[in-house]
Amino acid sequence: MASFKDVIGHNRIIEYIQTVTIQDRVSHAYILSGEKGSGKKLLAGLFATVLVCEKGGAEPCNVCHSCRQAESGAHPDIFYVKGEKPGVLGVEDIRKQINDTIRIKPYQSRWKVYIVDGAEKMTVQAQNALLKTMEEPPEYAVILLLTENYELLLPTITSRCVMLKLRHLRDTLIRKYLMEVMEVPDYKADLCTAFAQGNLGRAILLANSERFHELREEAIRLLKQFPDMTMEEMIAALKQIREYKLEIEDYLDIIMVWYRDVLLYKATKEIDQVVFREQIKYIREQARKSSYEGIEEILNALERAKARLKANVNFELVMELLFLTMKEN
Known part of the structure; x- marks a missing residue:
């Protein structure tokens, strides 16, 4: 009880x-x-x-x-x-x-x-x-x-x-609960905690969600390949993302965490606070190629994309504009 x-x-x-x-x-x-x-x-x-x-x-x-x-x-x-x-x-x-x-x-x-x-x-x-x-x-x-x-x-x-x-919980409390009570691996606990944004209930749902794991793997695959993608490959990627239209906010949040990792690593050269530590090779390379202003512009573009999608702006148009901003920066 x-x-x-x-x-x-x-x-x-x-x-x-x-x-x-x-x-x-x-x-x-x-x-x-x-x-x-x-x-x-x-x-x-x-x-x-x-x-x-x-x-x-x-x-x-x-x-x-x-x-x-x-x-x-x-x-x-x-x-x-x-x-x-x-x-x-x-x-x-x-x-x-x-x-x-x-x-x-x-x-x-x-x-x-x-x-x-x-x-x-x-x-x-x-x-x-x-x-x-x-x-x-x-x-x-x-x-x-x-x-x-x-x-x-x-x-x-x-x-x-x-x-x-009810206020947001500290990340340390959420991470501790996921690892000690739910026995979630540390890398998965870090990602779920980052996405939960202080909400334990959401962290638990994400930790138990196979669909979220699928979203994560697909987003990482895209982000690792994105810097070298041709326009044709970008168009193909956009078509693939339509499969995740109902979970697009989570998908964009994963991309946002990636670029926050890039920004954090560029500023500190440390990996302790990086969520996608297992992808540090790609995070490091992205940080080397991108400017602070460029990373900030991508993060702002992600926020704009989420707001536009909530306002029912055309899905393909929103994602195309986002991809162009990511490619330019």
Whole structure:
């Protein structure tokens, strides 16, 4: 069974939850804000469990009947609010699952906890319906709003909530977890950590993804050959990349890490912080041929390409412009 000791990082939030629980200063509404994979669901579940735990204290005991029910998702006083339609939480979802039940006292615990995952998906009408409940909540009610973008919530909602923002984790913590807990090889842990950008959930997904390994190998093959490619070979490479169109952001991120390695090696001549250390021969040669300005231009072009693709600019045009910039620099 899970406990706060199982959470990697987020010590500030854990200390806050434990403090308000022990000191009986629990608020009626919280926003847990962080990107996908940051640990919102785990923290919310632990918060709910410690509130209903029969023994009380700063950690769920994981022994009592309530803790076992919470672990199995069957606790009668913990509610997971879901939308009937995918991608949206409508006004009827909020009314039926929160408003119509919140006045009924807890079945067996002191607290009645509602966990709303993807709270940013609530329509304006749904948020206004929830607001009516939040204005005068029952003394036993706790509402946990989990969101990747709290700015999509109405100010009248956020002003009534305690904001708990999940920050990015340090790379050292993520790398340690991948290597010690998941037993990922160091070279793979370095790459997944670099891509995760402080998000442990994403690092775990990447470490378990065979598709990501395939993307990595294909991108490296391209980058090693790219300096000597003819125009015809570049056009052929562009056609090959279409196969990875759905994962193009990850593909471009791999290329970005490569050029950051080139920039780092050019500046320091050291390989300790280079992610693609096993390709140091090619990294060193690229660093020798490219100027600082040229590498920076490629990195900027990669950012522009990602932004244009998100804006649905023509895929082939975006990639052609990127390849030309890479070739020129």
